[in-house]
Amino acid sequence: MHYTGTIWRPPYEASSLLLEVTAGCTHHRCKFCTLYEELPFKFRMSPLADIEEDLMELKEQSELWPDHHGRRVFLTGANPFVLKYGRLMEIASLIHRYHPAIETIGCFARVTDVTAKTDKELSNLRQAGYDGITIGIETGDDEALIFMDKGYLASDIIQQCSRLDKAGISYNFFYLTSISGAGRGEIGAKATAEVCNQLHPVRIGANMLTVYPESGLYQEIQKGNWKEEGELERYMELRTLVKNLKIPVYFGALGASNAFQLQGILPRDKEKLLYTLDQIIETVSEEELQRYRRNLPHL
Structure with a gap:
């Protein structure tokens, strides 16, 4: 699995599959925050090839331990919802291809990540499984x-x-x-x-x-x-x-x-x-x- 630095997730995502699609934070200016100081960069998107490779690895693991296979994926990073609409839809498509049992996709988001998306795009993202995001x-x-x-x-x-x-x-x-x-x-x-x-x-x-x-x-x-x-x-x-x-x-x-x-x-x-x-x-x-x-x- 391609995990970079410390992985942060909310307590209620404990049973979710963790998939890295970004690392770091696009804003990285909040005066109180030190969560991503260990990273040598501010923000990075994961290559789709790495995401697909990780989804294949998670599929192999779920086949070995089917009782532990969840129905939710949590995308790691400070604010993966900042990714452009097309990129988020590509990620959702890959998730559903390799894990058809997955029902919802969660992640951290900034308020400003929502601003950049149209109402239609938000509706389509919900249809693709994005739900329960944490802000x-x-x-x-x-x-x-x-x-x-x-x-x-x-x-x-x-x-x-x-x-x-x-x-x-x-x-x-x-x-x-x-x-x-x-x-x-x-x-x-x-x-x-x-x-x-x-x-x-x-x-x-x-x-x-x-x-x-x-x-x-x-x-x-x-x-x-x-x-x-x-x-x-x-x-x-x-x-x-x-x-x-x-x-x-x-x-x-x-x-x-x-x-x-x-x-x-x-x-x-x-x-x-x-x-x-x-x-x-x-x-x-x-x-x-x-x-x-x-x-x-x-x-």
Whole structure:
């Protein structure tokens, strides 16, 4: 298999077949991100010959262990959905040729990856199997999006994800707790809830920002341009987000960046989630949470 660097995938893609079609990130400017620093290039497309070779290898493996053959493929890389429509359709055709049992194709995507595709192209991609894509919107707070150089605003999230809704392509959001900085967490949480309440994400996954020395954000902190939230403030922010979400959605904070992991279905489990967050805020010390953050080697 042609895998380049560390392979990142959401927790809910654990049973998906992993197929590399890109490596790295086309944007590669988010100040907090260090996920692809190990790569000697910014972004690279996989040759179709490599993709086909990997699909043949996966087919051989599935024939040896038929019970482990999944019905979903997850395309690896920071944002494979950036690929042009024709390329994505070629990849889908290869997947279905070698693995006719595959029903859906997922991947990471940036908001701006959707912008470049027409409504008809999005509809055709859904028919080809693309569904359940994961978008790191991070926040609905425009001030934070601009400072972190995400390359889009809250209005773009609403516009482009509404187009995904129209095309029938389901999607999941990643929220980055504390991206708005000290004293602005609850502002960012309310802004994010306002954005999400206008859309139809299947999942909202919350990760907590962890600042590493090699990040651009670390340099901004050293210059005094940005201040990180305290650990308890992060949980108050997370509580504000849960409280203000009005849509039916799965909510989870399951990544290693979260000292305490929690999940539930909203609105059914809202009170249970709020109670759990209240218990953390009231009984866990700032020092204990800071110790966890300091000892977190990577996400």
